[in-house]
Amino acid sequence: MALKNNIKKYIEKKCDIDYSGKTVLITGANSGVGFAECEEFLFVGANIIMACRNTEKAEEAKKKLLAEFPDRKISILKLDLASFSSIEEFVAEVKKQKLDIDCFINNAGVFRQPNKTTAEGFELVMGTNYIGTYYLTQQILPYLEKLAHKVYLINTVSFVYKYCKLDYDNFFGEKKYGNFKIYACSKLALAKFTQYLAKKEGDSNIKVYGIHPGISMTPIATKAYKRLGKVGYWFRFMFNSTQKSALASLYVVSHDLPIGAIVGPTHFGGVRGYPKINKIHKKATIDTDKLIKFTESEISKTKKK
Numbered sequence: 386m387a388l389k390n391n392i393k394k395y396i397e398k399k400c401d402i403d404y405s406g407k408t409v410l411i412t413g414a415n416s417g418v419g420f421a422e423c424e425e426f427l428f429v430g431a432n433i434i435m436a437c438r439n440t441e442k443a444e445e446a447k448k449k450l451l452a453e454f455p456d457r458k459i460s461i462l463k464l465d466l467a468s469f470s471s472i473e474e475f476v477a478e479v480k481k482q483k484l485d486i487d488c489f490i491n492n493a494g495v496f497r498q499p500n501k502t503t504a505e506g507f508e509l510v511m512g513t514n515y516i517g518t519y520y521l522t523q524q525i526l527p528y529l530e531k532l533a534h535k536v537y538l539i540n541t542v543s544f545v546y547k548y549c550k551l552d553y554d555n556f557f558g559e560k561k562y563g564n565f566k567i568y569a570c571s572k573l574a575l576a577k578f579t580q581y582l583a584k585k586e587g588d589s590n591i592k593v594y595g596i597h598p599g600i601s602m603t604p605i606a607t608k609a610y611k612r613l614g615k616v617g618y619w620f621r622f623m624f625n626s627t628q629k630s631a632l633a634s635l636y637v638v639s640h641d642l643p644i645g646a647i648v649g650p651t652h653f654g655g656v657r658g659y660p661k662i663n664k665i666h667k668k669a670t671i672d673t674d675k676l677i678k679f680t681e682s683e684i685s686k687t688k689k690k
């Protein structure tokens with residue numbers, strides 16, 4: 386769907402920025418929020434790198450984007466967050482092509498994937514949304530840090546990060562598994578990593594932020610909503626359009642926000658609305674070192690195998 390008029394008007398009024406000549410890399414850019422982010426950044430002049438696991442789907446999405454924005458540069462790179470070797474190959478390709486990146490958006494994610502694991506054997510939801518994103522970020526950071534300009538690093542969390550607690554004895558749901566619980570915990574872990582990184586990068590050229598889309602009926606959310614049956618059906622009009630949900634990233638780069646801010650809808654507990662700065666829940670800021678230590682240890686175990 387082409388960018389709607391209300392979204393264009395909002396951008397012109399509230400996210401008035403010229404991103405011509407700048408490059409935005411978005412993971413999971415072929416669908417949902419990632420695709421809408423492509424449209425919105427293309428609208429303000431940016432070129433796009435789509436980092437996707439399925440290049441056929443990415444080519445289809447690229448065709449649609451070029452039909453809407455014919456004079457822009459859009460390229461595709463293969464990236465599967467559920468595989469460390471794919472992440473390493475992706476990072477090697479970015480370096481080989483010496484890609485200049487102004488904004489790097491960790492958007493890709495999954496929901497409801499019981500009994501599935503990543504190539505390294507991590508439960509798939511935690512393994513993709515957090516471990517994969519963490520590994521990718523740590524691998525790409527030294528390269529981004531060498532770029533001679535500011536780089537926005539934006540992690541996509543969810544407002545549900547507030548509604549769970551990390552349990553290091555059941556981090557991957559190995560003892561007790563719940564679809565919602567593992568998803569919410571993956572997003573809490575990512576929110577904590579975002580806060581850790583924002584602090585660590587301090588005055589460097591890397592500006593770290595979190596965004597959340599509220600709720601929008603993308604493939605990921607439809608999976609959850611189907612299970613809600615009639616209740617979900619009646620409440621579906623409360624949700625955001627995908628294009629409205631996607632505005633948070635553009636909001637970040639077009640405003641002078643405190644480092645580490647989380648931006649997303651705030652109405653109905655964070656479900657819908659235009660992007661605003663959120664109050665960061667304490668859960669995202671406490672014990673971040675503990676999480677990083679645990680994560681590094683889990684990753685290092687896979688290297689010894």
Ligand SMILES: NC(=O)c1ccc[n+]([C@@H]2O[C@H](COP(=O)([O-])OP(=O)(O)OC[C@H]3O[C@@H](n4cnc5c(N)ncnc54)[C@H](OP(=O)(O)O)[C@@H]3O)[C@@H](O)[C@H]2O)c1
Pocket residue numbers: 412413414415416417418419436437438439442464465466467468492493494495513541542543544597598599600601602603604605606
């Ligand atoms: N929609 C919501 O209501 C909502 C709410 C809160 C947070 N979020 C977050 O927003 C982000 C975008 O989700 P969405 O709603 O736009 O869902 P979506 O339309 O299902 O998009 C998810 C994207 O992630 C990609 N992806 C999944 N696994 C991957 C992997 N292993 N490697 C690389 N890419 C992978 C998907 O690729 P394929 O097309 O190949 O599957 C797709 O491009 C996610 O992080 C999600 O958790 C969404």
